[in-house]
Amino acid sequence: MEKKYQGEGVAIQYNLRRCIHAELCVKNMHQVFDPERRPWIDATQAPADAIVDIVSRCPSGALHSERTDGGLTESAPETNTGALWADGPIALHGEIQLQAAGVNDNRHAETRVTLCRCGASKNKPYCDNTHKTIGWTATESAEPNVKAFASGETALTVIASKDGPYEVNGPLTLTNAAGEVVYAGERTWLCRCGASSSKPFCDGTHNSIGFSAE
Ligand code: FES
Incomplete structure:
Protein backbone atom coordinates (compact mmCIF):
# COMPACT_ATOMS: atom_id res chain seq x y z
CA MET A 1 0.00 0.00 0.00
CA GLU A 2 2.99 2.31 0.51
CA LYS A 3 5.13 3.28 -2.46
CA LYS A 4 8.53 4.93 -2.51
CA TYR A 5 9.85 7.38 -5.10
CA GLN A 6 13.58 8.13 -5.07
CA GLY A 7 14.93 11.57 -5.90
CA GLU A 8 18.24 13.41 -5.43
CA GLY A 9 19.04 12.95 -1.75
CA VAL A 10 15.43 12.31 -0.77
CA ALA A 11 12.81 9.63 -1.15
CA ILE A 12 9.07 10.27 -0.99
CA GLN A 13 6.82 7.64 0.56
CA TYR A 14 3.16 7.64 -0.38
CA ASN A 15 0.39 5.69 1.35
CA LEU A 16 -2.69 5.65 -0.87
CA ARG A 17 -5.05 4.58 1.93
CA ARG A 18 -4.08 7.56 4.07
CA CYS A 19 -4.59 10.09 1.26
CA ILE A 20 -7.71 12.28 1.51
CA HIS A 21 -6.79 14.42 -1.49
CA ALA A 22 -6.15 17.68 0.30
CA GLU A 23 -3.94 18.33 -2.77
CA LEU A 24 -1.53 20.74 -1.10
CA CYS A 25 1.26 18.79 -2.79
CA VAL A 26 -0.33 19.01 -6.24
CA LYS A 27 -1.06 22.73 -5.91
CA ASN A 28 2.31 23.72 -4.48
CA MET A 29 4.74 21.42 -6.29
CA HIS A 30 3.06 20.26 -9.46
CA GLN A 31 6.33 19.32 -11.15
CA VAL A 32 6.76 16.58 -8.53
CA PHE A 33 3.12 15.70 -7.79
CA ASP A 34 1.14 15.41 -11.01
CA PRO A 35 -1.99 13.19 -10.85
CA GLU A 36 -2.14 13.07 -14.66
CA ARG A 37 1.31 11.48 -14.94
CA ARG A 38 2.38 7.89 -14.30
CA PRO A 39 3.98 7.47 -11.92
CA TRP A 40 2.30 10.52 -10.46
CA ILE A 41 5.25 11.33 -8.15
CA ASP A 42 8.64 12.22 -9.66
CA ALA A 43 10.97 13.07 -6.78
CA THR A 44 13.79 14.11 -9.14
CA GLN A 45 11.93 17.26 -10.16
CA ALA A 46 12.69 19.48 -7.13
CA PRO A 47 15.49 20.03 -4.59
CA ALA A 48 15.41 17.76 -1.53
CA ASP A 49 14.86 20.58 1.00
CA ALA A 50 11.85 21.88 -0.92
CA ILE A 51 10.36 18.38 -1.14
CA VAL A 52 10.76 17.83 2.61
CA ASP A 53 8.98 21.14 3.22
CA ILE A 54 6.01 20.35 0.97
CA VAL A 55 5.68 16.79 2.24
CA SER A 56 5.62 18.07 5.84
CA ARG A 57 2.46 20.01 5.01
CA CYS A 58 0.47 16.95 3.92
CA PRO A 59 -2.24 16.95 6.62
CA SER A 60 -3.18 13.29 6.40
CA GLY A 61 0.33 11.88 6.69
CA ALA A 62 -0.15 10.04 3.40
CA LEU A 63 3.19 11.54 2.35
CA HIS A 64 6.45 11.14 4.21
CA SER A 65 10.00 11.97 3.20
CA GLU A 66 13.24 10.20 3.92
CA ARG A 67 16.59 11.90 3.40
CA THR A 68 19.31 9.83 1.83
CA ASP A 69 21.94 12.61 1.88
CA GLY A 70 21.91 13.44 5.61
CA GLY A 71 20.11 16.71 5.02
CA LEU A 72 17.17 18.43 6.69
CA THR A 73 14.32 16.16 7.78
CA GLU A 74 10.85 16.84 9.11
CA SER A 75 10.60 17.30 12.85
CA ALA A 76 7.56 17.51 15.10
CA PRO A 77 6.35 21.04 15.92
CA GLU A 78 6.92 22.36 19.44
CA THR A 79 3.22 22.21 20.29
CA ASN A 80 0.54 19.69 19.42
S1 FES B 1 -17.43 8.07 20.55
FE1 FES B 1 -19.11 9.28 19.86
S2 FES B 1 -20.23 9.65 21.70
FE2 FES B 1 -18.54 8.46 22.36
Whole structure:
Protein backbone atom coordinates (compact mmCIF):
# COMPACT_ATOMS: atom_id res chain seq x y z
CA MET A 1 0.00 0.00 0.00
CA GLU A 2 2.99 2.31 0.51
CA LYS A 3 5.13 3.28 -2.46
CA LYS A 4 8.53 4.93 -2.51
CA TYR A 5 9.85 7.38 -5.10
CA GLN A 6 13.58 8.13 -5.07
CA GLY A 7 14.93 11.57 -5.90
CA GLU A 8 18.24 13.41 -5.43
CA GLY A 9 19.04 12.95 -1.75
CA VAL A 10 15.43 12.31 -0.77
CA ALA A 11 12.81 9.63 -1.15
CA ILE A 12 9.07 10.27 -0.99
CA GLN A 13 6.82 7.64 0.56
CA TYR A 14 3.16 7.64 -0.38
CA ASN A 15 0.39 5.69 1.35
CA LEU A 16 -2.69 5.65 -0.87
CA ARG A 17 -5.05 4.58 1.93
CA ARG A 18 -4.08 7.56 4.07
CA CYS A 19 -4.59 10.09 1.26
CA ILE A 20 -7.71 12.28 1.51
CA HIS A 21 -6.79 14.42 -1.49
CA ALA A 22 -6.15 17.68 0.30
CA GLU A 23 -3.94 18.33 -2.77
CA LEU A 24 -1.53 20.74 -1.10
CA CYS A 25 1.26 18.79 -2.79
CA VAL A 26 -0.33 19.01 -6.24
CA LYS A 27 -1.06 22.73 -5.91
CA ASN A 28 2.31 23.72 -4.48
CA MET A 29 4.74 21.42 -6.29
CA HIS A 30 3.06 20.26 -9.46
CA GLN A 31 6.33 19.32 -11.15
CA VAL A 32 6.76 16.58 -8.53
CA PHE A 33 3.12 15.70 -7.79
CA ASP A 34 1.14 15.41 -11.01
CA PRO A 35 -1.99 13.19 -10.85
CA GLU A 36 -2.14 13.07 -14.66
CA ARG A 37 1.31 11.48 -14.94
CA ARG A 38 2.38 7.89 -14.30
CA PRO A 39 3.98 7.47 -11.92
CA TRP A 40 2.30 10.52 -10.46
CA ILE A 41 5.25 11.33 -8.15
CA ASP A 42 8.64 12.22 -9.66
CA ALA A 43 10.97 13.07 -6.78
CA THR A 44 13.79 14.11 -9.14
CA GLN A 45 11.93 17.26 -10.16
CA ALA A 46 12.69 19.48 -7.13
CA PRO A 47 15.49 20.03 -4.59
CA ALA A 48 15.41 17.76 -1.53
CA ASP A 49 14.86 20.58 1.00
CA ALA A 50 11.85 21.88 -0.92
CA ILE A 51 10.36 18.38 -1.14
CA VAL A 52 10.76 17.83 2.61
CA ASP A 53 8.98 21.14 3.22
CA ILE A 54 6.01 20.35 0.97
CA VAL A 55 5.68 16.79 2.24
CA SER A 56 5.62 18.07 5.84
CA ARG A 57 2.46 20.01 5.01
CA CYS A 58 0.47 16.95 3.92
CA PRO A 59 -2.24 16.95 6.62
CA SER A 60 -3.18 13.29 6.40
CA GLY A 61 0.33 11.88 6.69
CA ALA A 62 -0.15 10.04 3.40
CA LEU A 63 3.19 11.54 2.35
CA HIS A 64 6.45 11.14 4.21
CA SER A 65 10.00 11.97 3.20
CA GLU A 66 13.24 10.20 3.92
CA ARG A 67 16.59 11.90 3.40
CA THR A 68 19.31 9.83 1.83
CA ASP A 69 21.94 12.61 1.88
CA GLY A 70 21.91 13.44 5.61
CA GLY A 71 20.11 16.71 5.02
CA LEU A 72 17.17 18.43 6.69
CA THR A 73 14.32 16.16 7.78
CA GLU A 74 10.85 16.84 9.11
CA SER A 75 10.60 17.30 12.85
CA ALA A 76 7.56 17.51 15.10
CA PRO A 77 6.35 21.04 15.92
CA GLU A 78 6.92 22.36 19.44
CA THR A 79 3.22 22.21 20.29
CA ASN A 80 0.54 19.69 19.42
CA THR A 81 -2.45 21.08 17.59
CA GLY A 82 -5.67 19.64 16.26
CA ALA A 83 -7.99 21.20 13.71
CA LEU A 84 -11.61 20.10 13.49
CA TRP A 85 -12.38 20.37 9.80
CA ALA A 86 -15.91 21.47 8.95
CA ASP A 87 -18.04 18.31 8.70
CA GLY A 88 -14.84 16.33 8.41
CA PRO A 89 -11.94 14.75 10.28
CA ILE A 90 -9.63 15.93 13.04
CA ALA A 91 -6.27 16.92 11.60
CA LEU A 92 -3.58 16.44 14.24
CA HIS A 93 -0.11 17.91 13.95
CA GLY A 94 2.50 17.24 16.57
CA GLU A 95 4.46 14.58 18.35
CA ILE A 96 1.84 11.89 18.02
CA GLN A 97 1.71 8.31 19.22
CA LEU A 98 -1.29 6.62 17.67
CA GLN A 99 -2.57 3.37 19.12
CA ALA A 100 -5.30 1.60 17.21
CA ALA A 101 -6.24 -1.65 15.57
CA GLY A 102 -5.11 -1.65 11.96
CA VAL A 103 -2.18 0.66 12.66
CA ASN A 104 1.35 -0.67 12.22
CA ASP A 105 2.26 -2.66 15.32
CA ASN A 106 -0.86 -1.14 16.94
CA ARG A 107 1.31 1.83 17.85
CA HIS A 108 2.74 4.33 15.45
CA ALA A 109 4.79 7.53 15.80
CA GLU A 110 3.49 10.33 13.61
CA THR A 111 3.66 14.07 13.07
CA ARG A 112 0.50 14.40 10.93
CA VAL A 113 -2.71 12.44 10.81
CA THR A 114 -6.34 12.97 9.85
CA LEU A 115 -8.62 10.89 12.07
CA CYS A 116 -12.17 9.83 11.23
CA ARG A 117 -14.86 11.34 13.40
CA CYS A 118 -17.97 10.51 11.37
CA GLY A 119 -17.67 6.87 12.40
CA ALA A 120 -18.00 5.54 8.87
CA SER A 121 -14.46 5.40 7.47
CA LYS A 122 -13.50 2.05 6.02
CA ASN A 123 -9.93 2.73 7.05
CA LYS A 124 -10.41 3.59 10.72
CA PRO A 125 -8.91 5.27 12.60
CA TYR A 126 -7.90 7.25 9.52
CA CYS A 127 -10.30 9.43 7.55
CA ASP A 128 -11.03 8.13 4.05
CA ASN A 129 -13.47 10.88 2.98
CA THR A 130 -16.55 8.72 3.64
CA HIS A 131 -17.97 11.68 5.60
CA LYS A 132 -18.52 13.36 2.24
CA THR A 133 -20.36 10.47 0.62
CA ILE A 134 -22.69 10.00 3.60
CA GLY A 135 -23.28 13.74 4.01
CA TRP A 136 -22.14 13.76 7.62
CA THR A 137 -22.43 17.08 9.40
CA ALA A 138 -20.95 18.19 12.70
CA THR A 139 -21.80 20.99 15.04
CA GLU A 140 -19.27 21.63 17.76
CA SER A 141 -21.83 22.27 20.48
CA ALA A 142 -19.78 21.71 23.62
CA GLU A 143 -18.63 24.59 25.79
CA PRO A 144 -14.90 25.29 25.32
CA ASN A 145 -12.78 23.34 27.76
CA VAL A 146 -9.47 25.13 28.23
CA LYS A 147 -6.94 24.26 30.90
CA ALA A 148 -3.28 25.14 31.43
CA PHE A 149 -0.63 22.57 30.52
CA ALA A 150 1.02 21.51 33.75
CA SER A 151 2.69 18.15 33.27
CA GLY A 152 5.66 19.17 31.13
CA GLU A 153 4.86 16.33 28.74
CA THR A 154 5.38 16.96 25.05
CA ALA A 155 4.06 13.83 23.36
CA LEU A 156 0.44 13.27 22.48
CA THR A 157 -0.90 9.75 22.78
CA VAL A 158 -4.13 9.00 20.95
CA ILE A 159 -5.81 5.67 21.62
CA ALA A 160 -8.69 4.66 19.38
CA SER A 161 -10.61 2.64 21.93
CA LYS A 162 -12.67 -0.34 20.79
CA ASP A 163 -16.28 0.67 20.04
CA GLY A 164 -15.59 4.01 21.71
CA PRO A 165 -13.88 7.38 21.55
CA TYR A 166 -10.33 8.58 21.04
CA GLU A 167 -8.64 8.71 24.41
CA VAL A 168 -6.22 11.62 24.20
CA ASN A 169 -3.35 11.98 26.67
CA GLY A 170 -0.79 14.76 26.47
CA PRO A 171 -0.88 18.46 25.65
CA LEU A 172 -3.24 19.36 22.83
CA THR A 173 -4.90 22.54 21.61
CA LEU A 174 -7.94 21.90 19.46
CA THR A 175 -9.60 24.48 17.23
CA ASN A 176 -12.90 24.41 15.37
CA ALA A 177 -13.39 25.26 11.71
CA ALA A 178 -13.62 28.95 12.61
CA GLY A 179 -10.21 28.78 14.28
CA GLU A 180 -11.61 29.12 17.80
CA VAL A 181 -10.01 27.10 20.58
CA VAL A 182 -12.54 24.56 21.84
CA TYR A 183 -10.15 22.48 23.92
CA ALA A 184 -6.75 22.84 25.51
CA GLY A 185 -5.61 20.31 28.02
CA GLU A 186 -3.81 17.08 28.66
CA ARG A 187 -6.54 14.48 28.89
CA THR A 188 -9.84 14.14 27.09
CA TRP A 189 -12.05 11.81 25.06
CA LEU A 190 -13.02 12.84 21.55
CA CYS A 191 -16.01 11.40 19.71
CA ARG A 192 -15.25 9.11 16.81
CA CYS A 193 -18.69 7.55 16.35
CA GLY A 194 -20.05 10.73 14.78
CA ALA A 195 -23.13 10.90 17.00
CA SER A 196 -22.15 12.76 20.17
CA SER A 197 -24.43 15.65 21.09
CA SER A 198 -21.45 17.33 22.67
CA LYS A 199 -18.94 17.33 19.81
CA PRO A 200 -16.03 17.23 19.65
CA PHE A 201 -16.18 15.38 22.97
CA CYS A 202 -17.57 11.92 23.61
CA ASP A 203 -20.81 11.96 25.58
CA GLY A 204 -21.40 8.21 25.69
CA THR A 205 -23.77 8.13 22.69
CA HIS A 206 -21.54 5.49 21.06
CA ASN A 207 -23.05 3.01 23.53
CA SER A 208 -26.69 3.76 22.69
CA ILE A 209 -26.14 3.62 18.92
CA GLY A 210 -24.10 0.42 19.12
CA PHE A 211 -21.03 1.95 17.48
CA SER A 212 -18.62 -0.76 16.46
CA ALA A 213 -14.97 -0.19 15.68
CA GLU A 214 -11.85 -2.14 16.44
S1 FES B 1 -17.43 8.07 20.55
FE1 FES B 1 -19.11 9.28 19.86
S2 FES B 1 -20.23 9.65 21.70
FE2 FES B 1 -18.54 8.46 22.36
